[in-house]
Amino acid sequence: xxxxxxxxxxxxxxxxxxxxxxxxxxxxxxxxxxxxxxxxxxxxxxxxxxxxxxxxxxxxxxxxxxxxxxxxxxxxxxxxxxxxxxxxxxxxxxxxxxxxxxxxxxxxxxxxxxxxxxxxxxxxxxxxxxxxxxxxxxxxxxxxxxxxxxxxxxxxxxxxxxxxxxxxxxxxxxxxxxxxxxxxxxxxxxxxxxxxxxxxxxxxxxxxxxxxx
Numbered sequence: 001x002x003x004x005x006x007x008x009x010x011x012x013x014x015x016x017x018x019x020x021x022x023x024x025x026x027x028x029x030x031x032x033x034x035x036x037x038x039x040x041x042x043x044x045x046x047x048x049x050x051x052x053x054x055x056x057x058x059x060x061x062x063x064x065x066x067x068x069x070x071x072x073x074x075x076x077x078x079x080x081x082x083x084x085x086x087x088x089x090x091x092x093x094x095x096x097x098x099x100x101x102x103x104x105x106x107x108x109x110x111x112x113x114x115x116x117x118x119x120x121x122x123x124x125x126x127x128x129x130x131x132x133x134x135x136x137x138x139x140x141x142x143x144x145x146x147x148x149x150x151x152x153x154x155x156x157x158x159x160x161x162x163x164x165x166x167x168x169x170x171x172x173x174x175x176x177x178x179x180x181x182x183x184x185x186x187x188x189x190x191x192x193x194x195x196x197x198x199x200x201x202x203x204x205x206x207x208x209x210x211x212x213x
Contacts, residue, residue, distance in 0.1 A: 009033025010100035017127035031081040050081040150207040153183035160200035166193030
């Protein structure tokens with residue numbers, strides 16, 4: 001599976017958690033101020049894209065000198081830097097991880113979550129959570145080695161029909177309507193938990209429990 005990571009502009013971010021990408025053989029991209037994260041981690045990204053309203057000239061010039069591909073856009077645009085970047089690269093990767101997509105401004109967080117609805121191969125990660133969109137498909141989606149973590153499912157379509165196994169609250173062909181809170185805060189209790197979406201589309205959130213050893 002070919003993966004890529006996009007660093008987004010988020011000031012309050014856990015750099016220690018992100019250090020794992022220094023050792024991984026994975027393509028790194030930066031959406032505007034996300035280049036500050038790469039700079040602090042001493043990572044050379046494959047591309048930096050943005051209008052550069054949140055990136056200093058010092059960092060931008062550093063990466064220009066390093067030969068990094070730079071794509072500059074006018075600030076008066078009708079899409080976010082992250083969406084533009086995704087449109088350019090998403091066809092070339094099986095999975096694209098967004099780091100720094102949640103936890104800042106609420107409007108930015110919501111727009112980034114909605115990108116999961118637009119691009120089927122992206123995941124939002126931070127040190128505590130993983131968000132992805134689950135849709136009706138033949139294969140069963142599995143969560144492995146996350147015993148004790150919290151799982152929530154939030155309908156994005158008007159109604160979903162879902163089957164869950166490996167959780168504290170297993171369900172079979174359960175209907176959940178958009179706006180219902182039924183799918184919140186389930187507990188993963190088996191080494192391999194499975195989700196099968198029989199109908200619709202939903203946001204799946206796996207949250208790490210801090211006290212878990």
